[in-house]
Every structure is written in structure tokens, then in C-alpha cells.
Amino acid sequence: MIETLREPWPWYMAGIIIGLIVPALLILGNKHFGISSNLRHICAACFPSNISFFNYDWKKESWNLFFVGGIIVVGILSTLFLGATDPVIVHPDLAKDLAAYGVTDFSGLVPADLFSWAQLLTLRGFILMGVGGFLVGFGTRYAGGCTSGHAIMGLSNLQWPSLVATIAFMVGGFIMANFILPYILAL
Amino acid sequence: MEKQAIKQVEETDYEVRSLDSMCLNESNLVHPWYYNFKYSLVGILFGVVFIKAEIISWFRIQEMFRLESFHMYGVIGTAVVVGAISVFLIKKFGIKTIHGEAITFTNKKFNKGQIIGGLCFGFGWAMTGACPGPLFAQVATGAYVVLVVIASALLGTWVYGKFRNQLPH
Numbered sequence: 001m002i003e004t005l006r007e008p009w010p011w012y013m014a015g016i017i018i019g020l021i022v023p024a025l026l027i028l029g030n031k032h033f034g035i036s037s038n039l040r041h042i043c044a045a046c047f048p049s050n051i052s053f054f055n056y057d058w059k060k061e062s063w064n065l066f067f068v069g070g071i072i073v074v075g076i077l078s079t080l081f082l083g084a085t086d087p088v089i090v091h092p093d094l095a096k097d098l099a100a101y102g103v104t105d106f107s108g109l110v111p112a113d114l115f116s117w118a119q120l121l122t123l124r125g126f127i128l129m130g131v132g133g134f135l136v137g138f139g140t141r142y143a144g145g146c147t148s149g150h151a152i153m154g155l156s157n158l159q160w161p162s163l164v165a166t167i168a169f170m171v172g173g174f175i176m177a178n179f180i181l182p183y184i185l186a187l
Numbered sequence: 188m189e190k191q192a193i194k195q196v197e198e199t200d201y202e203v204r205s206l207d208s209m210c211l212n213e214s215n216l217v218h219p220w221y222y223n224f225k226y227s228l229v230g231i232l233f234g235v236v237f238i239k240a241e242i243i244s245w246f247r248i249q250e251m252f253r254l255e256s257f258h259m260y261g262v263i264g265t266a267v268v269v270g271a272i273s274v275f276l277i278k279k280f281g282i283k284t285i286h287g288e289a290i291t292f293t294n295k296k297f298n299k300g301q302i303i304g305g306l307c308f309g310f311g312w313a314m315t316g317a318c319p320g321p322l323f324a325q326v327a328t329g330a331y332v333v334l335v336v337i338a339s340a341l342l343g344t345w346v347y348g349k350f351r352n353q354l355p356h
Binding site: 008009010011012013014015016017018019020021022023024025026027028029030031033035036038039040042043047049051053054062063064066067068069070071072073074075076078079088090091093094106108109110111114115116117119120127128129130131132133134135136137138139140141142143144146147148150151152153154155156157158159160161162164165166167168169170171172173174175176177178180181184 | 220223224225226227228229230231232233234235236237238239240241242243244245246247248249250251252253255256257258259261262263264265266267268269270271272273274276277282284285286288289290291292294295296297298300301302303304305306307308309310311312313314315316317318319320322323324325326327328329330332333335336337338339340341342343344345346347348349351354
């Protein structure tokens with residue numbers, strides 16, 4: 001039993017379940033799948049600062065915060081009862097490239113050599129966590145959604161603006177991972 | 188005058204909310220707050236997939252953008268196909284919610300934000316190795332430093348809200 005729980009799932013199984021979240025939320029209460037809206041709701045709840053974009057009744061959207069709460073509960077429980085996740089088997093080319101920048105610990109979900117409190121005080125760590133995080137929050141709201149809202153919910157509803165957004169996500173990620181990230185990692 | 192100002196805010200908010208993936212059609216039903224836990228159950232399922240399919244791994248996201256692995260393309264592609272079939276069936280058969288309310292869809296309007304903002308998010312996605320959902324999952328599995336990434340993402344969202352009117356849309 002524990003063995004089956006521990007083994008990683010294949011992509012099609014994950015894809016089918018994530019796809020079924022779309023109708024599950026719709027049928028449970030006419031809710032549209034979209035995680036990044038929660039960043040806006042948290043801003044609206046904590047720092048509305050008289051900005052019209054954050055002056056709305058965020059409590060009406062609190063279902064989404066409950067949804068994220070479920071994700072957090074799983075993370076805590078799995079760490080408590082199943083222990084640390086097994087190391088991801090990293091593609092040899094990626095492992096080789098990362099090793100050249102001193103990233104050799106592949107045991108965590110995030111590379112410990114890049115994402116740690118000590119690294120935060122380095123230029124490289126600050127750019128990856130601080131600037132990277134800022135771009136995630138700024139970009140998703142500017143685009144009106146993230147992977148769940150545009151790439152999954154929007155495309156499921158055949159919205160062409162969501163296709164534009166999804167292509168922009170992928171182009172941005174492709175440029176960063178292949179052409180810019182090597183310079184950041186070299187810092 | 189004041190009333191007009193409020194109306195304007197509501198209208199702009201309506202526009203943004205329709206651009207956003209937020210639910211526009213307010214339910215007329217009033218439920219106790221704990222009814223929201225039904226969404227937590229769906230979140231739990233999502234969280235299990237995140238962890239079990241290694242979607243929240245920084246390395247998996249790098250492999251996706253470096254075209255070294257089919258995994259994430261398979262996950263997202265399958266999810267879109269399953270989601271699209273579900274939405275098609277809901278529309279075709281006029282399926283209602285468990286509370287008997289109609290299920291509604293809003294069309295997204297194109298604006299430049301989907302390109303400019305989309306590129307910004309793509310950069311951030313490849314740097315942090317996470318989109319907003321996985322960020323919460325990473326913290327929960329013990330990568331507490333990712334709280335800094337979430338705080339930065341909140342700042343990014345706030346800055347967008349602050350300067351929204353000056354940005355091209």
C-alpha cells in the first residue's frame with residue numbers, strides 16, 4: 001500500500017485528475033478553476049490600500065482560499081506521514097548543466113543549493129526568489145490568470161485569449177530557462 | 188458625484204473580473220461558511236496530484252522548458268482535453284450545480300496584458316520553477332524559504348493593482 005502511494009504517478013493519470021477538477025468546481029458551485037486569483041484576494045483582504053483593483057468583496061471569493069487550503073493540508077500531511085518525497089530523477093543534460101553552477105543536490109522539490117535562507121542573501125538567490133516571485137505575481141494578474149485559469153480552464157472553454165496567454169507563458173519560460181537563467185546561475 | 192465614482196469602480200471591476208478567472212455570476216443562494224470545505228476536498232485532490240506527479244518540482248519545470256521531458260506537456264495536454272470534454276458536456280446537457288443553479292461561462296476578452304503579462308509570468312515560472320498553485324504546495328512540504336517567493340508574488344500582484352491604469356491593456 002505504502003509502496004503504491006510512494007511511487008510517482010504517470011502524466012496521463014495526473015492530467016486526467018487535473019482535468020476533472022474543472023467540472024468538479026463547476027458542478028459543486030459554478031466556480032471557475034484559477035489559482036492566481038488568490039494572490040489578488042489576499043491583497044484585497046490584507047493590503048487593499050484604497051486601490052480600486054483591491055476594493056471588492058473578497059469574502060465572496062473565499063471558496064478559492066479554501067481550495068488552496070486543501071493543497072496546503074496535503075503537503076503537510078504527506079510530509080508528516082510519507083516522509084520526504086523521493087528525489088526526482090533529473091534528466092542527465094540538466095544535471096550536468098546545473099552541476100557546472102554548483103547545483104548538485106537534487107533531493108528536494110526545489111534545489112537546496114539555490115533556494116535557501118542563506119542563498120536569499122546572495123544576488124543569485126535574491127533574483128531567483130525575489131524577482132522571480134514578483135514576476136509570477138505581477139505577470140499572472142497582468143495576464144488575467146495563470147496555468148490553471150488560462151491554460152486549463154480557459155483552453156477547456158475554448159477561449160482564444162487564453163491560448164494567446166498560454167503561448168506567452170511558454171515563450172517566456174523557454175527564453176528564461178534556455179537563454180537568461182544560465183547567466184543568473186553563473187552569478 | 189460620489190455615487191458615480193462608485194459606479195465607475197464597479198464597472199472597471201466588472202471588466203477586470205471578467206478578464207480574470209474569477210466567478211462573475213454571483214449565486215443567490217446563501218450557504219453557511221463551512222460549505223466552502225467542499226472546495227477544500229477538491230484542493231486536497233489537486234495537492235495529491237501535485238506531489239505524486241512531481242508537478243511541484245523545480246527540476247520538472249526546467250526539463251519542460253528545456254524540452255528534455257514530455258511529462259509536463261503530457262499532464263497539461265491531458266488536463267485540457269479532459270477539461271474541454273467536460274465543459275462541452277456541461278454545456279450540451281445543461282448540467283446544473285449540486286444546488287440546482289445554472290453553470291455559466293464568461294468569454295475572455297483579448298488585451299495586451301495576456302502577451303506582456305504572460306511573458307512576465309513565463310520568466311517568473313522558469314526562475315521559481317513554480318506557478319502559483321505549486322508555490323503553496325512547496326511551502327507545505329517544508330520548503331519554507333518559498334514563503335519569500337509567495338511574499339514577492341503578493342507584492343507583484345499589489346504593484347500591478349496599483350499601476351494598472353498606467354499599464355498598456
